[in-house]
Amino acid sequence: MHWVNGVDGWITFTWWAILILIAIFIIRYFVKRNMHPEESKALNILKERFAKGEIDKDEFEEKKKHLVD
Structure with missing residues (x-):
């Protein structure tokens, strides 16, 4: 059971990391465009x-x- 929670934790971490990276790229795009x-x-x-x-x-x-x- 502990192994399943560990994998679920990594999936959640990866999901949040991807969302944060997408947000950073979007923000950089608009900032650079309006610079x-x-x-x-x-x-x-x-x-x-x-x-x-x-x-x-x-x-x-x-x-x-x-x-x-």
């Missing part, structure tokens, strides 16, 4: 300007480098 919304907005504007032909490729790459760093 720098200004940079994302600026990069989108830069992409639009490049697509419209307002800036050339060299200028796009230079400005993108400053935004990403």
Whole structure:
């Protein structure tokens, strides 16, 4: 009987560990996604300007480098 309780304890521990890891990954995903919304907005504007032909490729790459760093 003691062996069954030990196995049940490990199953419960494993279940909670999996749930905690899933929660950590979900939280990290949302935190990372919302970390720098200004940079994302600026990069989108830069992409639009490049697509419209307002800036050339060299200028796009230079400005993108400053935004990403």
